[in-house]
Amino acid sequence: MFKPYIMLDKITDIEVADLQELGITTIMTDLDNTLLPWNSNDYDLSLRKWLNQMAQNEIEVMIVSNNSYERVEKAVHELPVSIVARAVKPLPFVIMEHIKEESIDPKNILFVGDQVMTDVLAGNMAGLKTVLVKPLVNTDAKKTRINRFFERPILKVMQKRDKNLYWKESLNDRK
Ligand SMILES: [Mg+2]
Secondary structure, three states: OOOOOEEEOOHHHOOHHHHHHHOOOEEEEOOEOOOEOOOOOOOOHHHHHHHHHHHHOOOEEEEEOOOOHHHHHHHHOOOOOEEEOOOOOOOOHHHHHHHHHOOOOHHHEEEEEOOHHHHHHHHHHOOOEEEEEOOOOOOOOHHHHHHHHHHHHHHHHHHHHOOOOOEEOOHHHOO
16 A cells, blocks of 8 residues: 555656656656655756656656645746646545546556655555655655654565565666
8 A cells, every 4th residue: 555666766767768668658746845845946957857858758747736726836837747736645536536537547657756655655546656756855844744754664664575665766677
């Protein structure tokens, strides 16, 4: 349930060629601390470049956030992304409904986030391939701090059971 398909440092480590090999056409991603730092709307040039690359290769990047549409839109209005707001992660229902509405095959979706207990859980329950990334900034909003506290031991137990579950450099490093 909590186990990601793969663990990567950051979302921009995901490369077009690897996505194409896996048949991924849509990336669903968390916003706070995955795409942007949770406490600011500043993004660096590498994110912009990465998003442009995705757009050029017709890979849709969809932000799936528990925040309101207004908050997400304010943060990303200049970027080539679409928005699924009030996603109620870790529940998978809003995500699944959206996938159905857009008629995307779940096999073609990669779900990316920085939290095991919300993002990975939601993605797994929706039947998607999940990527756990490291949070962009190390401080967290209050409600996230509680999740982090539980997250570490969960990750440790999973890593004990699965020797292949550690931070990798690229999507195709998964064996
Ligand atoms: Mg997050």
